[in-house]
Amino acid sequence: xxxNDPINQxxxxxVIELLxxxxxxxxxxxxxxxxxxxxxxxxxxxxxxxxISQDTMGHTAMFYRLLExxxxxxxxxxxxxRSSIERKNCVLVELVNGxxxxxxxxxxxxxxxxxxxxxxxxxxxxxxxxxxxxxxxxLSDAAVKVKMELYFHLLHWKTWFTxxxxxxxxxxxxxxxxxxxxxxxxDGVFSQGSYRVKIVDFGLIEDExxxxxxxxxxxxxxxxxxxxxxxxxxxxxxxNGRDGEHTGDLEQAIQTLSEVYRLxxxxxx
Amino acid sequence: xxxxxxxxxxxxxLSKFMAKIEAGEKIEADDWMPEDYRTALIKLIxxxxxxxxxxxxxxxxxxxxxxxxKRKLGIMAKVQDEMGHGQMLLRVTEDLLKxxxxxxxxxxxxxxxGDLKFHNVFHMATKSWADAGMVGWLVDGAAIITQTNMxxxxxxxxxxxxxxxxxxxxxxxxxxxxxxxxxxxxxVEQKLMIQECLNRWWDSLLMFFGPASKQTTGSSKQxxxxxxxxxxxxxxxxxxxxxxxxxxxxxxxGLTIPDETIHFDQEKQEWIYQQPDWNEFKEIIKGxxxxxxxxxxxxxxxxxxxxxxxxxxxx
Ligand SMILES: [Fe+2]
Ligand SMILES: [Fe+2]
Numbered sequence: 001x002x003x004n005d006p007i008n009q010x011x012x013x014x015v016i017e018l019l020x021x022x023x024x025x026x027x028x029x030x031x032x033x034x035x036x037x038x039x040x041x042x043x044x045x046x047x048x049x050x051x052i053s054q055d056t057m058g059h060t061a062m063f064y065r066l067l068e069x070x071x072x073x074x075x076x077x078x079x080x081x082r083s084s085i086e087r088k089n090c091v092l093v094e095l096v097n098g099x100x101x102x103x104x105x106x107x108x109x110x111x112x113x114x115x116x117x118x119x120x121x122x123x124x125x126x127x128x129x130x131x132x133x134x135x136x137x138x139l140s141d142a143a144v145k146v147k148m149e150l151y152f153h154l155l156h157w158k159t160w161f162t163x164x165x166x167x168x169x170x171x172x173x174x175x176x177x178x179x180x181x182x183x184x185x186x187d188g189v190f191s192q193g194s195y196r197v198k199i200v201d202f203g204l205i206e207d208e209x210x211x212x213x214x215x216x217x218x219x220x221x222x223x224x225x226x227x228x229x230x231x232x233x234x235x236x237x238x239x240n241g242r243d244g245e246h247t248g249d250l251e252q253a254i255q256t257l258s259e260v261y262r263l264x265x266x267x268x269x
Numbered sequence: 270x271x272x273x274x275x276x277x278x279x280x281x282x283l284s285k286f287m288a289k290i291e292a293g294e295k296i297e298a299d300d301w302m303p304e305d306y307r308t309a310l311i312k313l314i315x316x317x318x319x320x321x322x323x324x325x326x327x328x329x330x331x332x333x334x335x336x337x338x339k340r341k342l343g344i345m346a347k348v349q350d351e352m353g354h355g356q357m358l359l360r361v362t363e364d365l366l367k368x369x370x371x372x373x374x375x376x377x378x379x380x381x382x383g384d385l386k387f388h389n390v391f392h393m394a395t396k397s398w399a400d401a402g403m404v405g406w407l408v409d410g411a412a413i414i415t416q417t418n419m420x421x422x423x424x425x426x427x428x429x430x431x432x433x434x435x436x437x438x439x440x441x442x443x444x445x446x447x448x449x450x451x452x453x454x455x456x457v458e459q460k461l462m463i464q465e466c467l468n469r470w471w472d473s474l475l476m477f478f479g480p481a482s483k484q485t486t487g488s489s490k491q492x493x494x495x496x497x498x499x500x501x502x503x504x505x506x507x508x509x510x511x512x513x514x515x516x517x518x519x520x521x522x523g524l525t526i527p528d529e530t531i532h533f534d535q536e537k538q539e540w541i542y543q544q545p546d547w548n549e550f551k552e553i554i555k556g557x558x559x560x561x562x563x564x565x566x567x568x569x570x571x572x573x574x575x576x577x578x579x580x581x582x583x584x
Binding site for chain 2: 031034035037038039040041042044045046047050051053054057058060061063075076078080098102103104105106107108110163164167168170171174222229255256259260261263264267269
């Protein structure tokens with residue numbers, strides 16, 4: 001196979017598409033996590049949560065670097081220089097943490113944070129497991145590194161999830177509401193967008209329906225143990241981020257995370 | 270505490286205690302200690318701890334905005350460390366508070382009421398990315414100097430916590446210096462950004478070490494902390510160490526110190542400099558600094574918003 005070989009070109013396109021999904025997901029997710037810094041329910045949680053966000057940002061950097069190696073531009077530009085329509089992240093990660101701004105009157109919703117983090121991390125763990133067998137070697141290598149850190153993240157959010165679900169009535173109510181909101185976007189997390197067939201055919205990762213099924217399998221016993229029903233189907237209420245459909249929340253996130261970078265993208269910071 | 274010690278009078282216990290710390294031995298949480306030693310420690314360590322936590326806030330403003338993946342990772346790690354320092358120190362304080370039946374909840378309430386103070390530097394605004402570098406480089410640099418001064422503190426739990434904190438602070442200062450160096454080697458705008466930042470921070474940095482004597486502001490806790498071997502050097506001595514260490518570095522980066530009078534007096538063997546406005550310092554510490562109430566509000570808001578979580582955890 002040569003570089004101009006149409007199969008090779010197709011393959012590379014599929015790899016790039018999948019990498020954008022993975023990188024953008026983790027990047028925006030880590031950004032939302034970093035907004036929580038200093039605002040978590042207690043100081044111990046602030047330390048733990050910021051450590052998790054840091055790991056996620058590390059994974060982000062790894063994925064953007066793989067894109068850089070494929071000639072997509074510098075990792076820093078890919079992270080900070082792209083507009084919201086170019087982004088491939090799922091809508092779930094872009095939604096704001098709650099009313100207010102991280103600098104002013106942040107009335108952030110811890111129930112939403114716990115559920116979003118737990119469900120997202122479980123989905124990520126399943127994807128990473130599948131990526132370990134990816135036909136694209138740099139990606140399967142990266143998956144091995146990411147997997148080690150995910151174990152702790154998953155345990156952390158699972159603990160919060162079950163604890164808050166089985167405590168006071170108010171906590172239960174808030175958690176159930178948050179669960180509903182997260183389910184309404186959860187299909188977007190699994191979606192592989194319009195490149196799905198190629199991504200799967202080239203053996204880069206398993207199909208989204210398989211991943212979704214594994215997720216349900218993994219969470220069903222937890223749901224049972226806390227008397228919660230798994231919905232028949234999930235949703236993509238605000239559109240499919242893989243195809244560039246996003247909310248205003250993403251636009252606001254990009255404005256913030258690139259504020260300094262945009263002063264002079266060519267400068268060394 | 271041994272049976273024999275229980276039979277000692279207050280006076281005898283105090284002289285035993287003094288002999289112990291003068292011999293360089295450590296006092297532990299459950300050991301007997303004079304009341305004013307305990308209260309001085311509580312004041313010092315709770316202020317240090319809450320300053321780490323409140324100090325995370327000005328830097329945190331720049332965490333989501335850090336201009337590259339490398340910087341994002343660096344500043345996330347740094348601010349996480351600061352929260353970790355706060356956590357560690359609050360635990361040391363909690364042990365000291367036990368005889369009074371007070372807990373962390375009381376510390377948070379004291380903070381909200383303005384009774385528990387935090388360092389002057391963390392009441393100041395951060396206006397540009399350069400501030401993120403400045404906090405790491407010179408604020409943490411100043412903190413390293415004051416904390417190194419207490420590494421041999423007579424109170425064991427504090428001395429051990431400081432050892433860990435200081436080893437991490439060295440990385441913070443390097444992280445900050447790297448940001449500053451990138452700016453001083455950068456574009457004209459970047460150079461202006463860092464000079465403007467230094468101009469704004471200079472007085473706060475001098476204030477960080479506290480007034481030279483209690484005549485300056487009416488109170489100073491340096492006497493009692495020196496008597497009990499918690500610290501060894503005076504505020505002014507520490508400020509002089511800061512000058513000696515950092516003035517050459519600041520100048521070598523091509524930056525100007527916003528004090529035309531500053532110079533080293535060979536005869537007196539000390540730096541002569543313009544005093545910051547110590548009345549302003551008093552106001553800042555009282556909670557009337559430029560960002561004091563806003564930052565406290567951030568914590569108050571998150572405390573209120575997360576009340577249901579604390580209730581759920583308590584059940
Ligand atoms: Fe610190
Ligand atoms: Fe620090």
